[in-house]
Amino acid sequence: MTELFSSWTLIRTSGFLGYYLLTLSLSLGLVQSLSILKKKKAMLLSLHQKSSWYGLLTIIFHIILIWQDQFVPYSLDELFIPFFAENELLFSALGTLSFYLFFLVALSSDFFMKKLGFKKWKNIHFAVLPAWILMLIHGLAIGTDSSEPWALFIYSFSSFLIIVLLFIRITDNAAKHQSSSRKNLKC
Ligand code: HEM
Incomplete structure (x- = not known):
């Protein structure tokens, strides 16, 4: 039981939970503007924003736990x-x-x-892709856990999902355009 709540277990769990929430947020962001999901846009956007903040909070927890851990110590600078x-x-x-x-x-x-304007905001928003790859x-x-089959499944399934959603998003944008x-032309 104590093993279940050891700081090492919590570091690993928070890492995976943060990874899951931030992947969910990116996935929702990619699908929210698809033509077939027009009616669900507001709900998808709200979930997209919430999952990104919950993901970030989880990663703040991950960082605090790593800072407190004595086994592999990290200073705040590190x-x-x-x-x-x-x-x-x-x-x-x-x-x-x-994380940044x-x-x-x-x-x-x-x-x-509002302060940034749509174009600058959009350019900044594209940073989620490198952020996701770095994570x-x-x-x-x-x-x-990276050599465990379940961890490898999580990483490969999420990579496949993001690639498919990116492809669908690009195709949908091209069709709209x-x-x-x-x-x-008709006008
Ligand atoms: C968006 C930010 C981050 C995400 C999504 C993330 C996610 C993860 C994930 C999924 C793992 C794998 C856990 C395992 O295999 O058991 C992990 C492990 C780890 N992370 Fe992070 N992390 C983030 C930020 C950070 C930062 C800022 C640090 C500090 C430099 C850090 C340090 C570590 C360490 C030391 C481990 C190894 C834990 C272990 O398995 O022993 N992470 N992280």
Whole structure:
């Protein structure tokens, strides 16, 4: 029972929970503007925003637990300044960078969208893709569980899902663009 709540177990669980919530948020973001889901857009957008903030909160918990852990100690500098960590310099840095990028995207969307304007906001919003890739590499490379079949399933299924959703989103955007150009030509 104590093993279940040990800081190491909680670090790993929070890492996977954060990964799940941020992947869910990206997936919802990719599908919310699809033509076939027009009627569900408001609900999807709300879930998209909520899952990103819950994901970030979970990762803040992940970071606090790592800071408190005595087995592989991290100082605050090592946690928050990329490429400062003694343990797994590169893969720790990818976790930190991914966290900053996700945080930037969430902040810019919920608090600075009007100030930034649509174009700048959209450019910042695209940072979710590198953030997601960095978090995938971080989890795979640094995690104790990465060689477990269930962990490999999570990483490969989520990668497949994001690639498929990206493809659907790009195709849908292209179809929308084509139909609006046709309408303009008719006018
Ligand atoms: C968006 C940000 C982050 C996400 C989504 C994330 C996610 C994950 C995941 C999925 C694991 C794998 C757990 C396992 O295999 O058992 C993990 C492990 C780990 N993460 Fe993160 N992480 C993030 C940020 C950070 C940061 C900023 C640090 C600190 C530098 C960090 C340090 C670690 C460490 C040391 C482990 C290894 C735990 C172990 O298995 O022993 N992570 N993380």
